[in-house]
Amino acid sequence: MSEIKVENIENLTPKHINRHENYEYIKRDFVKKWTGDCEGCVVIIYEIPPKKSNYPYHYHNSKEEVFYIISGEGLLRTPEGERKVKAGDIMFFPAGEKGAHKLTKTSDNENLKYIDFDTAHKIDVCTYPDSKKVAIWGEGYNKVYNEKGETDYYDGE
Numbered sequence: 001m002s003e004i005k006v007e008n009i010e011n012l013t014p015k016h017i018n019r020h021e022n023y024e025y026i027k028r029d030f031v032k033k034w035t036g037d038c039e040g041c042v043v044i045i046y047e048i049p050p051k052k053s054n055y056p057y058h059y060h061n062s063k064e065e066v067f068y069i070i071s072g073e074g075l076l077r078t079p080e081g082e083r084k085v086k087a088g089d090i091m092f093f094p095a096g097e098k099g100a101h102k103l104t105k106t107s108d109n110e111n112l113k114y115i116d117f118d119t120a121h122k123i124d125v126c127t128y129p130d131s132k133k134v135a136i137w138g139e140g141y142n143k144v145y146n147e148k149g150e151t152d153y154y155d156g157e
Helices: none
Strands: 015-020 023-033 043-049 065-071 073-078 081-086 088-093 100-106 112-119 123-128 134-140 141-146
Touching: 081 112, 100 112
Parallel strands: none
Antiparallel strands: 015 023, 023 043, 043 112, 065 088, 065 112, 073 081, 073 100, 123 134, 134 141
């Protein structure tokens, strides 16, 4: 992309994903490398409904992430344990096992809303320690595997 992009969050098309009883979210894509918006980053605004997570516990082998919580509160799981997070908190997740994370909206009130800033690569390998899966995400390739072969994203969650 060779131009500045300015957009109001209300103008970003929400995508509601609800394919598993424990995982549900609304996302609004702002910029993505693989759609030609930018050269090396991804910016997505997420909302997680009460008592849900958006993704299982995982880490990226090549990309780094930064979350900034806009509103709400939740529980962040990392290799160091669990801690409460709330509006105004900013989190950095390095690539690799030390950056493993899962964010859950624990209370019954408002959604947890946050901005996810990621580095982008042509291919990212994502590891899911709890379910012993590996996912390969990238330009034109999205597959999830366990020790038996290709599997569903939520298998073992």
